[in-house]
Amino acid sequence: MDTKTDMMESIVCVEPGQMALEQRPRPVKAPEGWVLVDIAAIGICGTDYHIFEGKHPFLDYPRVIGHELSGHIESGPDAGKLVVINPYLSCGACRACRRGKPNCCSAVSVLGVHRDGGMCARIAVPAENVYPADGLTPQQAAMVEFLAIGAHAVARSGTGEGDVVLVTGAGPIGIGTALFARLAGAEVHLMDLSPTRLDLARDLFGFEKRYQPDEDILAGALSEGFDVVFDATGNARAIEAGFPLLAHGGSAVLVSVVKDDITFADSEFHKREARIIGSRNALKSDFERVMAAMRAGDIPTDALQSEVIAMADLPGRFADLVGARDHLVKVLVRP
Known part of the structure; x- marks a missing residue:
């Protein structure tokens, strides 16, 4: 890769206590059954704080963090459509998956934990893990996942x-x-x-x-x-x-x-x-329940949103956010 557009900025937890803005390859082609999503907003989760503090039991460093994600479909008939990303990638074959419980898949892989997440400009995810977020803003859509839990x-x-x-x-x-x-x-x-x-x-x-x-x-x-x-x-x-x-x-x-x-x-x-x-993770029906409640005005999304930070500013701010989390509900990141 030799052009600027082949690379993208990503937030990487290099090791406990060290967050960095790195250039990573930008996905240009999705595997069969997957889609490319241009990230619009990312929520910072307690999981991300634990990763920074070295307290997460299931994580290998370095890791691109971020699993509370909204974005726009990159290409195809749904190009430009705002979606919420379900970050729990299930195997589809284990007993839990066969019984309609992919949230507790025995081989679940969570974006930003078991594999690199979405604190970046673009990500490839299974098509079945993106849900239309019609009627929501990108910031609201990025808060759906944590509410779905x-x-x-x-x-x-x-x-x-x-x-x-x-x-x-x-x-x-x-x-x-x-x-x-x-x-x-x-x-x-x-x-x-x-x-x-x-x-x-x-x-x-x-x-x-x-x-x-x-x-x-x-x-x-x-x-x-x-x-x-x-x-x-x-x-x-x-x-x-x-x-x-x-x-x-x-x-x-x-x-x-x-x-x-x-x-x-x-x-x-x-x-x-x-x-x-x-109670582990969430199902598609829970994501849809949250989005319906947001559209109905039953969830005070403005009150949930504590601050919006530019991705480039996040490494320098992250330690302070960890220390101030009692004063925050949800901090969102803008790619």
């Missing part, structure tokens, strides 16, 4: 009208979960170690019922516990602390993932006839 968790839980739910962890995934639990008709409570995050949840999204972990909340109207406890903390001790907060007949939904073992008192769990539900 919460939408999937709420759908998995069966949360509905009249349920009293607690979301532990008021970061972006927790906020997304809380928004879709509220849309499902539930009374939503939030818990987080950070008073800053809790204040953001109140000021931007109207979540008034907020607690910190050291508060004794099982009293009065909450004395019987919560119908559903969603964990979005990524902390094993927080997950364990959520089990005693379940009402009889309740469900604990693990939206986050931890490497640690998790324990609970079986007698307490059994007498409640409680359920533990794992």
